[in-house]
Amino acid sequence: MANLQTDLNLTYLLFGAFIAALAMVQSIFGVGLLIFGTPALLFAGVRFDEVLSVLLPASLSVSVLQIVCDGRPKTSEIAGYFVYMLPALGIGLLVALFAHVPGLDLFICGLLVFAAVLRVSPNYREKLMAFAKRFSRTTLIAIGMVHGMTNMGGSLLEAYVSSRESEKLNIRQSIACGYALLAGSQLIVLASVGRFQVSAATGIAIIVASSVFLTFGRRTFALIHQTRYRVFVSVLMVLAASALIAKRALV
Template sequence: MARDILISVVITAAIQSVFGVGVLLFGTPILLLLGYSFTKTLTVLLPISISINLLQIVQHWAQIDWILFRKVLLYTIPFVVACLALVTDVKINVGFIVGPFLVFVALKDFSRRIGAMVQSLMRYERVYLATMGIVHGLTNLGGSLLTALVHAKKYGKDATRVTTAIGYCTFAVFQIATLVATAAHVRIDYRAHAIYVATGVAVFLLVDRLVYVRIDDAKYRRLFAAFLFASGVLLTYRAFAR
């Protein structure tokens, strides 16, 4: 068991417990910076992400936007699988594009003009969903684009988190299936991985009970916008700091 991975799991699991994404979105660049391979990073983070998302899905099953989920299956997942199968050990930097886009979407509630532009952009939903699949398959950062899309839908907090969670969970399931199918070689310490998953689940149960339930819808939308903004700034900084 690696202490640096465990610390990363605690931090990113806390974020995902509130917003539905985080373990892959932030855990991937963190572990890559720590020197782990892309494949190793996926094998560590994917089971944790799936475990947290499944708990969120069970909690608020009735709030899922099934229409959006079916579109994700149809237009996003094929690109996730195809791109991941091609680049299991290649690091591609798209943060300089995704980062500013997240900042832009985060500001939509503070500017009518930006809000109108975001709504206009989201009309091209099929293209957006396909692009999201490509980005996620190549970089594991598609969750950021998923959060931007869900934020634009103006759901309540439970619908926002669970719709994000089921999309994110589906990404992870198909990524694991792709890694198995392509026989991506990586040593797995099953005992350590079990500890990482248990830690992620424990963090979720704690954060969900002590933090999430105390946030009302209005405050959640502001927090979600702040989350998008911070994600965009961090991804942009990482992209240009190389």
């Protein structure tokens, strides 16, 4: 019995450290818990609906804290999220729970790497911003659908927002709002079909993620220079693409 308790304590400790690391990333960039947590937990043998039940509340907690601390983004951005992104999210999540779409992760990988390369070039960055503004409705629908089906749409949301905004605070504000709406809507859909499961891991993830943002995440975000932040976001996109590739190869 003592050995069992020790194993459980070690498991929770490792899980807490895992969540803390991802929460630190999300505290700075607005995304992280879902992008990297989803493939890792799936690789560990956790079912997709269980992954959502653990990570979504933690991600929602950090996003809400970011909105409270940073302020909400432009009203036009919020309206676009509600009208175009969230309905597509609901459809995508239902497809993911009851069907399977092959090859979607590889398509997302290509988009992420392409967007990351464009963002580090001043000339191509302007073209990327123009594209995001011109096709904003289609892009938001695609983000919602992809996120519902894979839980990895945050990486595309990062690319979309950072292509429309240049200031790091505005970027994180918009991403936090979009991410909060995505997570909240996912939880509603999960609960409505009876697939949301509250566990000890859910509570640990919420507490750890919120604590990391309030203690270290906000300070670290303030210390990062605007130019470096733009480069770091591009690196994050490539890492997210790598996480998707690892998910496909290992799960």
